[in-house]
Amino acid sequence: MKFRIAPSLLSADFARLGDEVRSVVAAGADLIHFDVMDNHYVPNLTIGPLVCEAIRPHSSVPIDVHLMVKPVDRIVPDFAKAGAGIISFHPEASDHVDRTIALIRDHGCKAGLVFNPATPLHYLDYTLDKIDLVLLMSVNPGFGGQKFIPSVLPKVREVRRRVDAAAQAGGRAVWIEVDGGVKVENIAEIAAAGADTFVAGSAIFGAGDYAKTIAEMRARLAAL
Numbered sequence: 001m002k003f004r005i006a007p008s009l010l011s012a013d014f015a016r017l018g019d020e021v022r023s024v025v026a027a028g029a030d031l032i033h034f035d036v037m038d039n040h041y042v043p044n045l046t047i048g049p050l051v052c053e054a055i056r057p058h059s060s061v062p063i064d065v066h067l068m069v070k071p072v073d074r075i076v077p078d079f080a081k082a083g084a085g086i087i088s089f090h091p092e093a094s095d096h097v098d099r100t101i102a103l104i105r106d107h108g109c110k111a112g113l114v115f116n117p118a119t120p121l122h123y124l125d126y127t128l129d130k131i132d133l134v135l136l137m138s139v140n141p142g143f144g145g146q147k148f149i150p151s152v153l154p155k156v157r158e159v160r161r162r163v164d165a166a167a168q169a170g171g172r173a174v175w176i177e178v179d180g181g182v183k184v185e186n187i188a189e190i191a192a193a194g195a196d197t198f199v200a201g202s203a204i205f206g207a208g209d210y211a212k213t214i215a216e217m218r219a220r221l222a223a224l
């Protein structure tokens with residue numbers, strides 16, 4: 001299986017964001033995870049399309065936009081124009097989930113659905129054939145540096161089962177991404193549960209040597 005590492009800019013130095021993006025891409029990042037918070041859907045406020053557009057020239061890898069905003073649809077075209085490769089949203093934050101998925105795809109981006117730790121998986125029932133990514137939160141969204149919630153592991157296993165069953169029935173390849181509290185020490189366990197894409201903010205940007213941390217993560221994944 002191909003594993004992807006997606007450093008979260010939330011823990012980067014915002015005063016030097018372009019440099020941080022270039023450094024972490026050079027260090028081996030597969031995606032740049034871009035956390036958008038609105039102080040409404042989540043109790044924090046971060047960055048928007050202008051910042052996405054500003055970092056785009058500094059990144060040779062896709063920008064993985066994680067929208068923690070409500071409403072969702074108004075801002076989707078802005079992120080597509082700002083160079084997002086993937087746009088994921090929380091289904092509770094959209095009144096019309098199918099429409100929002102279509103909007104993202106019509107703007108040329110991959111679409112993802114995000115599940116909070118207590119959000120049930122039924123939102124996948126009529127969407128799995130239309131999305132590219134399932135993003136499972138392993139913390140409650142809003143802040144970096146929180147502790148991994150282990151009850152997400154059986155949920156990852158269940159999503160892996162559904163994604164594989166759909167693929168075997170001729171469906172599309174859907175990535176399974178885990179976000180929150182991912183570190184060198186627990187990445188193998190999360191991969192063993194079925195995840196293939198790993199967001200890590202504080203674990204990468206909090207350590208001085210980004211390349212060393214990403215290499216350690218890959219070594220743990222290779223040893224599976």
Ligand code: DX5
Binds near residue numbers: 033
């Ligand atoms: C939390 C964000 C995460 C966050 C992860 O709401 O969605 O992407 O940056 O940070 P760490 O890896 O520090 O838990």
Ligand code: ZN
Binds near residue numbers: 034035179199
């Ligand atoms: Zn995120």
